[in-house]
Amino acid sequence: MCDGKCLDLSFAATEAEASAGIAQLSRCLEVHGLPAHKAGDVKIALAEAINNVVEHAYADITPAKVKVRCRLHQNWLDILISDTGNPLPGFRVPDGVPAPLGSSIDELPEGGFGWFLIHELTSDIRYERCDGCNRLSLRFEFPRPPCGQKRPQ
């Protein structure tokens, strides 16, 4: 069932293709009415989730496709990201614990923020593994209707 606006994109799971795909999806979502104040959150979470697929799901195997399906409703956005790479560890969504900053510059983390950002920026995260396919669903809620209102700059 789909009563919202639909937007699908599929691209090869490489860093360059992902970068272009994320930019294209973000532009299309805003054109289709995603509120401007939510667009940044969606882009960051989308990028982190897709980068995880590129960097981890296809880490030791030949990269295949990443499929992204967006359903934009009046007050929420559902994004389904699917791939045929390796499953998430333990077949579950990783915790959103941020990497500790440490006590000196040398100890500062240079990674480990991806899942933390996804948890912070989404309303709901679901993961399922079926038939060799990873399906990660992200939901973003925005209480005010996205259409017919003045967009903040």
Place this chain on the structure above:
Amino acid sequence: MALTSTTTDATQIITVHSDRIDAAMAIQFKEDMRTQADGGAARVVLDLTGVEFIDSSGLGAIVASMKQLGNDRRLDLAGLHPFVEKVFRLTRMDTVFKLYPTLDDALATTAG
């Protein structure tokens, strides 16, 4: 990844000429920062005015760039777009770097 650099007094300004610093360009950014900053002033200001988007890989590359400068030099950040600033705030990296709204603000302030 296009970076340009100018030096005024004791400050080197490195400007990023890309609308994003993401996973696809993080390694190149780190390498280019090493080249640009080599032998420069004690204080480096990274001008992010043109950068509209950063992900955690890009953030990691900026952290790595600061580490590359060593203990005697510092890296400040200027001209952060709201989306970019949000990534720094959520990860608490805003407590590690000095963030300035504009390049002029950064240059008006002497490194502390």
